[in-house]
Amino acid sequence: MTAPTNTTGTRAVGSPLGGHASRIQRAGRSLPFSDERHLQAHHWLVEEAYLLDAQRYDEWLDLLADDVHYLMPVRVTTALGAGYDTSPGMAHFDENKYSLSRRVARFRTEHAWTEDPPSRLRHHVTNVRTFATDDPDHLVVDSAVLLYRSRGDVREAAVISAGREDLLRRARGGGWLLARRTIMVDDAVLRTQNLAIFL
């Protein structure tokens, strides 16, 4: 068995750069789909997917808490019972707000060739489950994301499938901010030329 998704939040703690990440964990079973908090979390994810598809990254940055930890471990194939399925001490993304802001700033230059011409992106978000935490201002949200990335005219498109565990924090003045995200990509060997995208 791979690690159940309800433990992914602890991965931030184990990452070399996750020391600053919020430690808040989910409590109890997933909220009913009719729960107002679930509706808000789902709405947030869909709005975020729109910004990522449109590459409106400055607005996306505004959705991230100042202490955000954004982690995408490297998946490895290990024997059943090995007890781990990510590469120890290595990730694709292990980011704080500063490093994410540099990535976004780069796309704003006229010299980020890998996205000029830009990819056509579609983030399909599904399997959303929302969990309360011990803190009423935080929610843990699981989701699945399938990114379709098409470049040029006839190149085969890249598809990236991943599960995500997010920690959302209620923002002062309403709405929610992303305080922690762990992206569990489903490939050990990525089939895309780079990760000049966000998941």
Next chain:
Amino acid sequence: MTDLDLVLGDVRRGMIPAHIYNDEEIFRLERERLFGRAWVFVGHTSEIPQPGDYVVRRVLEDSFIVARGEDGEVRALFNMCLHRGMQVCRAEMGNASHFRCPYHGWSYRNDGRLVGLPFHKDAYGGEAGFRRKGQTLLPAPALDTYNGLIFVSLDPDAPPLRDYLGDFAFYLDYYTRQSESGIELRGPQRWRVKANWKIGAENFAGDMYHTPQTHTSVVEIGLFREPKAEKRKDGCTYWAGNGGGTTYKLPPGSLEERLRYVGYPDVMIEKMKRQWSQAQLDVIGRDGFMVSAASVFPNLSLVHNWPRVEDSEDVLPFISIRTWQPVGPDETEVLSWFAVDAEAPEEFKALSYKAYLMCFGSTGMFEQDDVENWVSLTSTAAGSMARRLLLNSRMGLLEDSTTVVPPLPADRFAGPGEAFVGYGEHNQRHLLARWADHLERPVEKLAQVEVGGAAAQNATKAVSA
């Protein structure tokens, strides 16, 4: 003269038939004559520190279990059961005392010896029918290490690795021996790009010319202060033995000041001073050059840069080691590791890792733009027009093949080999000249191992000798 002779002749004079970057026939020759012979990097001893630790790595299609046995020895075992050819290990890393084939249950110790053969007596009549004793998973024909870097060669007659590396070992120490403990390696990140493997190897070997153009954006956002065109061309490229690389010119100062300039803390600088030879120290302290990207023929590359990782003026150096593993003429699997001195302070290791992630690897802001170019080149090289085009790879040479600038004299460059200040394609030509040497030389007939037969033991000896 055959078509191949013409191609190799053009390559040797620095005129590159564009189709070699996407050509089935060339790729077939590379598989057989180049990757069938050359030393290929597969991992580092720090990845498998304990007995039983293993990683599975490939040389093209051939899968090897790179394992540390109970005796502490590192071996590379061909990942194919001696009976019906299944992979005996289907994980990519782990710790195991044995590998058991899922098909019929043959099992092997982590040193490769066959120890379990179900119904040996009933099915084969015991040793009289199948000589189990002495049978092992096929070892890589040659395995050797330098500074813990593990290389295999499919050629049992490969020269010793140290001879193969030659004077490049001098430069390899900057990346992999900053203290007596050497490096620890993390990763790799693995991803596949639709680009020919040679392009990355050439780029890392000597392409300082692309830096100011391809990587404009990383300067604009304040990630890396160095690549501005004027500054980059003050660096030099060097070639020595079977590898070469690029350097940046450092501002005036002492050895210590220059190492601090790229972000090394004093505790690491003191270790470098003890570890490196006077000539190795002089390249930095006296001559003012700091190694950056490099390649070892055929497909191992290294990089050392020093970006800003936080909103401050401080920079942090990182080291990456990577292989460009050919998948086909138009596809390469990149394996990109983060390397750091094992004795470095923990805080340095964490920030150096962050520097790596921001610059290179699957998410690296340098790497992203490189690959975009290489994919584009590869796709264009497939057609018939590319067969009419000889790309000029003669930068740094005049028409009569004298060099635009003279090589650096020994009193301005303390390292071995030949170094030139400024832009040039000397190293790309060195790399492709070696490529041509391999491609024109047919391989010897392969020695075969007969499993379990009377002749088997002798044959196995011959291969592992």
